[in-house]
Amino acid sequence: MTEEITLTIDGKGVKVPAGATLLEAGRAAGVEIPTICWHEATTSYALCRICVVEVEGQRLLQPACLVQATDGMQVLTRSERVVRARRTILEMLAATMDLSEAPEILAMLDEYGASPERFPGAERREVPLKDDNPMFLRDYSKCVLCWRCVQVCADDAQYTYAINFNGRGYETEIGTFFDRTIPESTCVFCGQCVGVCPSGALKPKREYLLEQGISPEEITVLNSGVKKRKK
């Protein structure tokens, strides 16, 4: 039988199985802790820090997606420090990339009273749309660097290793070997990266064409070829 742990989240006592993360414990307590980079299919690296919470006895805020609940733990998910960190991270995101297709993050901006105009004059990450293959587009101006695409392309799912990181720090961008096109990379078009992208940076080409006002019929024509038949 699994050991049970009792902890307190925002004043509510909750029992969870040993090994549960604070994110899971929050759900059990009916307390919602926001996440951006977290995904059930990928390894948690605690990148976005939007899930940080205050744990009694800890000097720094703790990422709820990774930290495991312990018996008697006292957790605050909406303390002043937590809210300041979340709001500032959201404001910095809005000043960095195009969040127009990241509805969950936009909702968080509203919820935390975060102003998208908080950082006037901020250098934004703006890069040209990459349209280099028939399956999907890459619009890294919308990329929130959640790493999920790199993770599913590598050890979390496909073991294809077609993409990795260019640059570092603020200049980080997802890229291929020497910026080759996707067909020139080791990509096998499994589509998992598109599936886990939270912000519209990776998008099926068909969806994009429909958004551009091209009708399904026209897309069919675009995609059709002349079959070669044996005589």
Place this chain on the structure above:
Amino acid sequence: MSDLDLAPLATLLEPYIALGRAGLLPALYAAQAHYGWLPEPITQELARSLQVPLADVHGVIEFYTLFYNAPVGKKMVRVCTDPACALRGAEELLDHLCSHYGVVPGGTTPDGERTIERSPCLGLCEQAPAALFDDQAETSIDLMMDTYELGRPRSKVYGSLRLLTRNCGGESTALAAYGEYTALLKARAMAPEAVVAEIKASGLVGRGGAAFSTGVKWEGAAAARENPKYVVCNADESEPGTFKDRVLLLDDPHRVIEGMCIAAHAVGARKGYIYLRGEYPYIQPVLDSALAEARAAGYLGEAFDVEVFLGAGAYICGEETALFESIEGKRGFPRIKPPFPTTHGLFGQPTVINNVETLCNVPAILEKGAAEYRKLGTEKSPGPKLFCLSGDVTQPGLYEIPFGVTLRELLEQAGGVAGGRDLGAVLFGGAAGAFATPAQLNVKLTFEDLRAAGLPLGSGVVMVFDESRDLRDVLRSLGRFFAHESCGKCYPCQMGTQRQLEILERLAEGTMDSGDLERLQDVGWTMTDASLCGLGQTAASALLSAMQQFPDLFAHNGKQPAK
């Protein structure tokens, strides 16, 4: 690219193939040394040979500033423009060089002869301004007099103690001059647990900045069941203003190696690495020859051996887990802790990782015994400490003193503020540190006193600014450092260091707007509170201390003198 000859590559890569991914950084160095940079076909062949995914290899090249995937000049000139050098006219020096050769920073002359780059702190702060000319240190550069020193940097060693620095500034680094590893011989005659107990009893804590108990670290690794275990010397000294490890490694390599051998005996490790920062290439031959001597003398060998691993330009690799990733051939992303290195370190194995200065304390502790060692310093901060004095001080250099000396006494030993000017501020602990005011001169240099004063001892940086200096320029320079060095893994630091720099640019230019102070606080505290590793957690530390200590600097919009 058709004239690229791939033929020599097989021979170049041969030593690294068996290492697989862990051979990636050395292999990239070897290829780059031959071809001048890392062209795509070379990199592709290299990736294939080492069996590392192409995109991963590219990601690694992109991460480290000393790897180039575009052509660069035959000669590389890297000019340090971080605070200690900036005080001595580094920006003017960079401008002068660039206009002389007709390039912009980062650019290459049309004949492909020379690339001139801006560099983060090169650890030559006491001989500022400084540059790295290919693999040589270029120090005390004086544009007016047209003089400089080139080659092995000088050692300027002072202070009231000569324990750690006993051999520093000397003529020879040969084993014959160092003598027998007597502390190691003593340790090997003891049970490993007894060695750990002695280090614990000495009260030694890490000198790299985090001040964690060395004995507790060793105990953890000794208790770990998995094998193999590793001992790693963190020689990725990159904290702006810090140069102590450079002096120790250059002048007394055997002390460091002896310290590592004792650690290996204590925890049961058979393999050690010295992770040397890429900007210290001139130290590598000194270490390699010392290691060869130690092997010949039987101190290293079958039971425990050490190799040097050269970093490739990334401050974050001084963070212990990022350092492991780097040795493993990856981008230097810090890992989540726990688990800690004592159980899950290099290659996922139990690892002791200590700073150079920490390891140099170890032979002294074994020789004297913990009780005798503790007679130096204070009850809570026992032992000797190295301080790196730079900036506006009469005699910049490395100072060895016992813990407990006051800041005033230390500055007096260094001849006071240069030119007899009044003191403006002291930056403690480096870029990740905090500012002290002249009112804090009587603070005792101990962990406990500094902590109470809100000053981090960090890596022992004492950077002095006279009252004529505008700290807003210093803050901009620190801001640029962190924006350049953030690894980009976690959001607060990845974006916060950039947002912070943008506002610090406005601060230095006198164009701050009414919301900027609050923005600096929000960004600063968010990085401090929510970042994944120590880099982000301290990226606003100096700024937040300046806002508290020197509020006038931030009160005026428009860059009038604040006084």
